[in-house]
Amino acid sequence: MKAGVKVTGVKELIQNLERLGGNVQNASVEALWTAGAHLEGALKEKLSQPGTGRTYKTGRKGARYATHQASAPGEPPAVDTGRLRTSVTHNVTGRPGRDLPDPGGSKTEAKGYVGTNLEIGPYLEFGTSRMKERPWLYPTITEEATAVAKLVQNVIKRAIAKAKRR
Numbered sequence: 001m002k003a004g005v006k007v008t009g010v011k012e013l014i015q016n017l018e019r020l021g022g023n024v025q026n027a028s029v030e031a032l033w034t035a036g037a038h039l040e041g042a043l044k045e046k047l048s049q050p051g052t053g054r055t056y057k058t059g060r061k062g063a064r065y066a067t068h069q070a071s072a073p074g075e076p077p078a079v080d081t082g083r084l085r086t087s088v089t090h091n092v093t094g095r096p097g098r099d100l101p102d103p104g105g106s107k108t109e110a111k112g113y114v115g116t117n118l119e120i121g122p123y124l125e126f127g128t129s130r131m132k133e134r135p136w137l138y139p140t141i142t143e144e145a146t147a148v149a150k151l152v153q154n155v156i157k158r159a160i161a162k163a164k165r166r
Helices: 010-019 024-046 083-087 120-126 137-143 145-165
Strands: 055-057 067-069 089-092 112-115
Touching: 010 024, 010 145, 024 089, 024 112, 024 137, 024 145, 083 120, 120 137, 137 145
Parallel strands: none
Antiparallel strands: 055 067, 089 112
């Protein structure tokens, strides 16, 4: 599953940064890290909404509550254990760790990753033969696209201002 955010005007900002002798790779990694952190927070917020679907007994021994209200089809997954929400994280080229997929990239290309390493993530996003979809990743990325674009532009603009001061 791929989802992305297109940021316009960055090419010109990068060219200005290069012309001023700024570090484009560092600025790109910082921009992706900032965007990833923002999206991670938005995804965790989306996964914190209560469900409006059916209520059922959880059947877990020692559980504080004996019932759970699920999400309705088309809504983000309702929190039950919180495991999916906790697993959402981000990573960027040059900053591996936290048991995340390496987003790839190189010294001349920065790439970022936002998502979960849990198998249930795509099942909830797209549904299965026995469960209708509970989209949470793609809708959030789409909703946050404008905010992410502004964050990326601001990081590059700060890098340009820093290069100008040299």
